[in-house]
Amino acid sequence: xxxxxxLLDLLTLTPARNGKLALLTAYFSATADPDxxxxxxxLTSNLDLPGVKPAVIRTLILERMDPELFAYSYDxxxxxxxxxxxxxxxxxRGAGAPLSLAKVVERLRTASRTDAPAILSAVLxxxxxxxxxxxxxxxxxxxxAGVSSRLAKQALAQFGGVDVGEIEEIWHGLEPPYIELFSxxxxxxxxxxxxxxxxxxxxxxxxxxxxxxxxxxxxSDFLAEWKWDGIRVQLTSARGTTRLxxxxxxxxxxxxxxIVGGVEFDGTIDGELLxxxxxxxxxxxxxxxxxxxxxxxxxxxxxxxxxxxxCYDLLFEGERDLREETLQRRxxxxxxxxxxxxPGRFDLSPTLGFSGWDELERLRNEPPQPVIEGxxxxxxxxxxTAGRPKGPWFKWKRDPFVIDAVLMYAQRGHGKRSGYYSDYxxxxxxxxGKLVPVGKAYxxxxxxxxxxxxxxxxxxxxxxxxxVRSVRADPSFGLVLEVAFEGLNRSSRHxxxxxxxxxRISRLRWDKPPAEADxxxxxxxxxx
Amino acid sequence: xxxxxxxxxRPAGLYCxxxxxxxxxxxxxxxxxxxxxxxDHARAGHRSVMATRETLDIMxxxxxxxxxxxxxxxxxxxxxxxxxxxxxFFPAGHVLGSAQILVERDGxxxxxxxxxKRRSDPTCSGFELVPCxxxxxxxxxxxxxxxxxxxxEEIGKLLQSIADFPGRTHLLGAYALGKAxxxxxxxxxxxxxxxxxxxxxxARLCEYYQTQGIELGALPPATTGEKVDFAGKLVLGSPSAFxxxxxxxxxxxxxxxxxxxxxxxxxxxxxxxxxxMIISDHADWRELTQTIRETGAQKVWVTHGxxxxxxxxxxxxxxxxxxxxxxxxxxxxx
Numbered sequence: 020x021x022x023x024x025x026l027l028d029l030l031t032l033t034p035a036r037n038g039k040l041a042l043l044t045a046y047f048s049a050t051a052d053p054d055x056x057x058x059x060x061x062l063t064s065n066l067d068l069p070g071v072k073p074a075v076i077r078t079l080i081l082e083r084m085d086p087e088l089f090a091y092s093y094d095x096x097x098x099x100x101x102x103x104x105x106x107x108x109x110x111x112r113g114a115g116a117p118l119s120l121a122k123v124v125e126r127l128r129t130a131s132r133t134d135a136p137a138i139l140s141a142v143l144x145x146x147x148x149x150x151x152x153x154x155x156x157x158x159x160x161x162x163x164a165g166v167s168s169r170l171a172k173q174a175l176a177q178f179g180g181v182d183v184g185e186i187e188e189i190w191h192g193l194e195p196p197y198i199e200l201f202s203x204x205x206x207x208x209x210x211x212x213x214x215x216x217x218x219x220x221x222x223x224x225x226x227x228x229x230x231x232x233x234x235x236x237x238x239s240d241f242l243a244e245w246k247w248d249g250i251r252v253q254l255t256s257a258r259g260t261t262r263l264x265x266x267x268x269x270x271x272x273x274x275x276x277x278i279v280g281g282v283e284f285d286g287t288i289d290g291e292l293l294x295x296x297x298x299x300x301x302x303x304x305x306x307x308x309x310x311x312x313x314x315x316x317x318x319x320x321x322x323x324x325x326x327x328x329x330c331y332d333l334l335f336e337g338e339r340d341l342r343e344e345t346l347q348r349r350x351x352x353x354x355x356x357x358x359x360x361x362p363g364r365f366d367l368s369p370t371l372g373f374s375g376w377d378e379l380e381r382l383r384n385e386p387p388q389p390v391i392e393g394x395x396x397x398x399x400x401x402x403x404t405a406g407r408p409k410g411p412w413f414k415w416k417r418d419p420f421v422i423d424a425v426l427m428y429a430q431r432g433h434g435k436r437s438g439y440y441s442d443y444x445x446x447x448x449x450x451x452g453k454l455v456p457v458g459k460a461y462x463x464x465x466x467x468x469x470x471x472x473x474x475x476x477x478x479x480x481x482x483x484x485x486x487v488r489s490v491r492a493d494p495s496f497g498l499v500l501e502v503a504f505e506g507l508n509r510s511s512r513h514x515x516x517x518x519x520x521x522x523r524i525s526r527l528r529w530d531k532p533p534a535e536a537d538x539x540x541x542x543x544x545x546x547x
Numbered sequence: 548x549x550x551x552x553x554x555x556x557r558p559a560g561l562y563c564x565x566x567x568x569x570x571x572x573x574x575x576x577x578x579x580x581x582x583x584x585x586x587d588h589a590r591a592g593h594r595s596v597m598a599t600r601e602t603l604d605i606m607x608x609x610x611x612x613x614x615x616x617x618x619x620x621x622x623x624x625x626x627x628x629x630x631x632x633x634x635x636f637f638p639a640g641h642v643l644g645s646a647q648i649l650v651e652r653d654g655x656x657x658x659x660x661x662x663x664k665r666r667s668d669p670t671c672s673g674f675e676l677v678p679c680x681x682x683x684x685x686x687x688x689x690x691x692x693x694x695x696x697x698x699x700e701e702i703g704k705l706l707q708s709i710a711d712f713p714g715r716t717h718l719l720g721a722y723a724l725g726k727a728x729x730x731x732x733x734x735x736x737x738x739x740x741x742x743x744x745x746x747x748x749x750a751r752l753c754e755y756y757q758t759q760g761i762e763l764g765a766l767p768p769a770t771t772g773e774k775v776d777f778a779g780k781l782v783l784g785s786p787s788a789f790x791x792x793x794x795x796x797x798x799x800x801x802x803x804x805x806x807x808x809x810x811x812x813x814x815x816x817x818x819x820x821x822x823x824m825i826i827s828d829h830a831d832w833r834e835l836t837q838t839i840r841e842t843g844a845q846k847v848w849v850t851h852g853x854x855x856x857x858x859x860x861x862x863x864x865x866x867x868x869x870x871x872x873x874x875x876x877x878x879x880x881x
Contacts, residue, residue, distance in 0.1 A: 031812055032821050084691065085863055091856040092692045096811055105692040105810065148694075152812070163813075431790050437802075437819070438794030486790065 020146060022050055023058050023120045024153040030164035039166060043174035047201070054120045056196025059175070061157055063168035065195055070130035071139055071158045076103055079140050083108055098163075100155035104148050111144025118145050121196065123154055169267050179204025184221030184405045187268035189213050216260040219253060219268040220287055220334050220342075221405035225395060225412035232413065233376050240400070242346065243371040243379055245386065246393040246414055247329055248304045248506070249293040250311070254328060255335070256284055263292075274313045277321045278328055278364060284356060285337045290330035290368065293390070297327050297366040301390045304520070305508040330357060331368040331395075334403060342403035349403070383415055392505065393417045419503040420545065422447065422537040423528060425454055426498040429476040431486045432461070439469055440476040440488065443524065445500050446515075448538045454492055455515045455539060460502060463523030471527070472498070494534035501526035507545045517542050548653045550681045550846060553632070556873050561659065561683070561850075563650060566632035568597075570648055570659050573873070580621075580634065582661025583645035584609070584724055597621050599636055601644025601759065605724065608751055621646065623672070639663040640674030641828050642725025643756060649677050657681040658842065664827065665834040666698070669732035670725070670761050674838075682844035683871065686852030687829040688807050695807055695831040701824040702730075702737045705803060708822055709781060716777040716797040717822075720786035720804040723749050725828050727783055728756045730805055731763045733826075734781075744769035744777070746784035746793070786818075807831065836860055 026046045033039055043062075047055050060066040080089060080103045089106065096102040123142055130138045139158065143151050156162050172190065176183040181204065192215035193200050202208035251266040261279045263272045272279045278292070294306040302324075309324050310316060333353035334342055341349050350367075357367050371394065373379040383394045393416035401411035424445035432441030442461040446454035464472065475498050479491040491497060503525040510518035517539075554563050560572035568578040575592035582588055582598075584605030589598070591610040596603065597619040606614045621627070621636040623646065628634070636646040641662040648659045656679040663685065665674050688695075709717055721727045727749050734743065745753060747770035757763055769775075769782045770793065777797050784793070786804060794800065804820045807827030815823035830838060835857060839847055847868040849857045854870035861868030 028812070031816055032823065034819065034821070085859065087859050088691055088856055088863075091853065091859070092690050095690055095853070096692055096813075098813060101812055102692060105694070109694075437800065438790065438792055 020118050020120050020123060020150045020153065022046070023054065024149040026058065027153050027156065027162060027164055028149055030166055036170070039170060040174050040177060043166070043171065044178045047174065047178045052198050052201055053196030056198060056201065057120050057124045059171060059197055060195035061162060062166050062171045064160065066124065066157060068127045068158055070132055070135040071127055073099060073159050075136050075139060076155060076158065079136055080106065100159050101152055104152035104155055107143050107151055112141070113145045116145055118142070124157070127158065168269065175204060182406065185210070187219060188221050189218070190268050191215050191219055191270060217255040217257045217262045219255070219264045222251060222253060222266050222289065223403050223405060223412065224407040225414040226407060226409055228413045228415040238373065238375050238379070240398055241396045242399055243373055244331060244368045244395045245371065245391045246395045246416065247291040247293060247301070247368070248390045248392045249291040249307055249329070252292040252328065253287060253289055254278065255287040256282065274310060274316050275326050276316065277326050282360060284360060286333060286356065287335040288328070288330050288353065289332035289334060290328045292326060293329055294324050294326055296325060296363060297329065301388060303390050303508065304506070327364045327366070329366055329368045332403065345400045345402065346397055347399045384417055386417060389506070419505055420507070421501060421503050421525060422542065423499050423531060423535070424457060424502050425492045425533045425536045426490055426500055427454055427456055427492050428487055428489050429472070436469070439473045441469055441473070443472070443500065445502060446492070447536060447542060450540070456513070457515045457517060457539070457542060458502065458504070458519040458522040460522045460524050463503070463525055464527070468527055492533060495532065497533035499528035499531040499533055499536050500524050501528055507542060509546055515539060517546065548655050550655060550657060553652055553655060554650060554657050554659070554683070556871050560873060563632060565652060566629040566634070566650070568629055571661065580648055581606070582639065582648060582659065583641055585642070585662070588661065591615070595619065599623065599644045599646050602646070604755065605644060605752070608755055637675045637677050638672035640665065640668060640671060643671045643728070643759065643761070645671060647677060649679065655680055657683065659683045660685055662687065662829055664830050665838065668729050669736060670728045670756060676838070676841050678843050680844060681846045681848065682839060682842045683848045683850060684835060684839060684857070685829065686835065686849045686854050686857045688827065688831050689835055689849070689853040689857040691832050691856070693807060693810055693831045694833060695810070695825050695827050698733055698826055699737065701805070701826050702733050705822065705824060706737060706739060708801065709779070712801060713779045715799045715801045717781045718789060718797060718800045718802050719781060719783050720789060720802065721783060723785055724752055726805060726826070728753060728761065728763060729828065730783065730826065731766070732761065735762065735764050740764060741781065742767050744780055744782040746770055746782070746788050748785055748788070749783060839866065
């Protein structure tokens with residue numbers, strides 16, 4: 020337990036992704052089964068302790084301390100697990116005696132609602148504050164350590180020297196404490212066989228078109244499709260089990276019964292998840308966001324935000340693996356399969372007719388719908404290869420939107436950028452001549468430009484609020500930033516009413532007077 | 548005599564009408580008694596100041612020799628009379644020169660704790676328990692969540708990290724007066740004898756501690772024009788300097804911060820601290836409540852910090868208590 024508690028503390032305080040990866044790999048190497056497997060389950064939200072509810076924790080602590088003192092403490096700390104871990108009486112029964120993570124998990128897992136309080140309090144009595152925090156986080160779910168399940172899988176891949184796709188492929192057939200997974204990664208056993216019906220298959224990704232990529236390629240070798248602004252999904256069905264996976268292999272079936280329910284087919288389809296009614300009613304990513312990251316979905320939500328899948332590839336047809344076949348052939352099979360599927364929820368991603376790259380470039384920059392973010396190019400003869408192979412598939416995004424905005428606030432950076440003001444909030448002019456913030460960006464500039472902006476911020480600070488400074492920004496004096504972004508959403512959370520997607524600084528316009536920066540109405544026009 | 552007649556809160560600070568003096572006033576007054584040298588307790592501009600010799604020295608270092616019209620040295624444990632009121636300074640164990648002040652008249656004894664801690668500190672005299680009728684206690688860490696672990700364990704974490712990451716510069720943030728010197732002292736007593744680089748703002752106070760016979764070892768400046776390779780080194784500075792251009796000279800800095808606040812994980816995280824060290828110059832919850840009990844006071848007045856919780860504890864334990872709302876003390880600086 021001590022090691023896991025320590026890992027959790029370190030992960031919480033280590034900001035850098037590589038630092039977290041190093042901590043996780045070191046932990047997997049140094050920790051024995053089944054402890055490391057339970058830790059992995061906790062980090063990937065696959066640990067279910069149904070008998071213990073947060074209310075139990077509250078009841079237990081109030082049996083041990085004055086409610087008013089607890090309330091003051093909770094108020095100050097702001098997190099139930101952390102508060103209780105700090106105020107739990109020290110030196111209880113068996114304090115200090117070693118207790119493994121596996122023991123804790125196994126006890127809590129089998130606890131019923133009635134004996135859960137006694138079991139939990141006995142565990143807490145034996146641990147120190149850090150251990151108690153870890154246990155309480157396990158119980159309440161959500162470790163708040165800044166580790167996604169993707170990052171945990173990446174650490175596993177690093178630990179075993181395998182590709183992360185290989186782990187994603189078998190992930191849903193495995194269960195805590197993942198003994199066979201670790202044995203395989205350590206080279207003492209073969210790769211676990213997946214017994215799960217409807218497993219996830221690692222997806223094939225495209226590279227962006229850069230420089231003169233297209234010059235050497237023949238347009239006739241490629242199929243072109245719109246690049247839809249949804250999320251990449253994989254729908255797979257076998258022997259009556261249907262699952263919907265995200266591109267990293269997370270099972271999101273429960274949130275999309277309108278996709279998963281009542282489809283009858285055997286195979287694995289690759290496509291884009293979108294909101295609306297095909298073929299013509301396709302709504303924006305903001306609408307899709309309403310449905311993401313939910314455990315369940317209401318009937319009302321399914322009605323107001325109906326989901327559908329725009330399909331572009333077929334990986335399996337029944338038991339038959341099509342991944343070694345050409346794209347052309349796979350699409351033919353896909354088309355036939357879709358004819359038997361409900362048209363309101365599934366359609367085929369249409370291909371675009373074009374004779375040369377120039378023509379495709381025009382299509383790319385003037386898409387018929389705002390939810391299209393460019394075009395995809397796929398070699399007609401490409402086989403389906405997991406990962407991001409160079410050559411067969413390209414994404415060619417629409418040029419970004421660009422506006423000129425005025426720097427309003429700057430915030431200090433972290434890590435390599437500590438000591439520099441590196442996060443910038445910028446604004447545009449409203450009708451009554453005021454600046455309203457429209458976004459925040461912290462990259463897109465060179466190190467040299469960072470130093471220049473930092474100097475400007477320090478020399479033109481108007482006010483300070485902790486790590487943030489407001490800078491001088493009026494029509495005659497200020498710094499104009501050219502900001503590139505991918506799209507605009509309506510937002511009720513921002514004063515300006517708009518939220519940018521993926522904003523970054525594309526140029527510093529030292530030459531431009533702030534009065535000539537863009538106005539809010541030109542942004543609002545983009546929303547229409 | 549009622550306690551409220553002997554000491555009472557006024558806008559300028561805690562005031563004693565029969566003696567006509569203030570204790571740790573937050574604005575300039577005629578006569579001030581000062582418990583210790585931290586800026587929010589010791590301000591410049593009073594007509595006369597009474598404090599321990601060390602506190603007077605520290606005020607002179609910070610504000611210049613003209614920090615007060617006149618000054619009077621308080622000798623620890625020796626009572627003096629001011630306008631019919633007995634006044635005695637006792638060590639508070641907070642920082643070098645820090646004192647509690649006992650105020651007595653007609654057999655009524657009130658102790659103003661100032662800031663204090665109970666555990667041993669190689670850089671200042673230890674807290675002395677003074678029995679009294681009314682105890683005026685600080686409450687910086689007046690919540691049950693605040694329990695400071697053993698200092699040695701916390702220093703051990705830092706030493707381990709220095710050994711684990713030899714390529715990184717460990718930047719240790721601490722308050723300039725007291726905490727900085729105590730950390731250096733603790734590091735030395737744990738066997739760390741490498742040079743400890745100090746930010747310029749710390750240099751004078753560290754030198755002063757050394758003239759008082761407190762060994763701190765080699766403390767080269769971290770603010771110099773010369774190019775120094777700081778990889779693997781330990782640098783001590785004020786957290787406010789960590790956000791300035793000074794930071795840029797360090798490759799891959801690892802931010803450490805020594806403070807009682809570091810007990811709260813998310814607080815450390817929000818401040819970008821990678822290595823929190825729970826080391827404080829204030830009493831933790833257990834020490835606050837233990838001290839209240841040991842003074843035998845029937846009445847407790849609680850100042851600066853989390854007053855409500857400590858007042859509640861007193862009530863639960865049958866001790867009459869109330870918050871003393873004096874504005875102007877900065878409970879964040881530690």
